[in-house]
Amino acid sequence: MNKLDEKLQQLYQQSKTEQPMPEQLRQQLLQLKPEQRKTNWKSLWPAVQGLAASVALIWLAQQIWWQPAYYQIVLQSDVNYHQVQLHSLAKNETSPQQTAYQQRYQQYQQARHQLEQSKSLVGQLSFSGQHWQVEVCDQLLVKIDQQLALELQKDLPWHAGQWVELKTGQQGQILAIISGKAALQCNS
Structure with missing residues (x-):
């Protein structure tokens, strides 16, 4: 004072x-x-x-009115690739309804467990008109539906031609898509 x-x-x-x-x-x-x-x-x-x-x-x-979604992988065939996978989110109409908090906590636990056991794939992003695609040489083509792509792009938007690293879980589900540092060298 x-x-x-x-x-x-x-x-x-x-x-x-x-x-x-x-x-x-x-x-x-x-x-x-x-x-x-x-x-x-x-x-x-x-x-x-x-x-x-x-x-x-x-x-x-x-x-x-709220129905939880579940992760779905559908295998498809294509003459140019050894394997083609379509990744999507689908409505789960048969599961018992849970509170939003319980479901988020369960998703958190699953994601944490899956991230601990994740694998990486490097490929190039492209957009086919209906799906985002990640081409891993001629061995694998991973297709991602629009709804799942929106969920995965929350932190970082994608662009066609970008090299990315796919973080996949134990059952092959995509956990994250990270911008790739270097292009993959494919054996022809």
């Missing part, structure tokens, strides 16, 4: 001791304080009830 602030503080304390608040006014102010608190809670109660009802309706709607 500077000297001016100190002086003002002293003058305030001196004025306060010389002219105290009348006792009747002090009592009236003390009585008003608890009543205001009660009034505020009573006036907020309908809003709290409305909020609770809204949250319950949103949760119920989510449980009824």
Whole structure:
């Protein structure tokens, strides 16, 4: 505090001791304080009830209409490749419904386990009009449907011709697609 602030503080304390608040006014102010608190809670109660009802309706709607998706790999044949895989997300209509929190936690645990056991493939990205594709020499062509591609591109957008590294899980599912550092040398 500077000297001016100190002086003002002293003058305030001196004025306060010389002219105290009348006792009747002090009592009236003390009585008003608890009543205001009660009034505020009573006036907020309908809003709290409305909020609770809204949250319950949103949760119920989510449980009824939201269906979880599962990862799907379909093997296809092509004369130019040893193997062609189509990766996609499909609706799981037969699984029991879980809360969003339980499902996210389960997905987190699965992703963590899969990442620990992941494998890598290097290939070149292209877009065929319907699917993104990663060509790993003439040995493998990995096709990725639009919905899964959107999920995988959340952090980094892709472009055709880009060299990428596919991180795959134990069953072959794509966990992540990372920008590749160098082009793959294919044996012809």
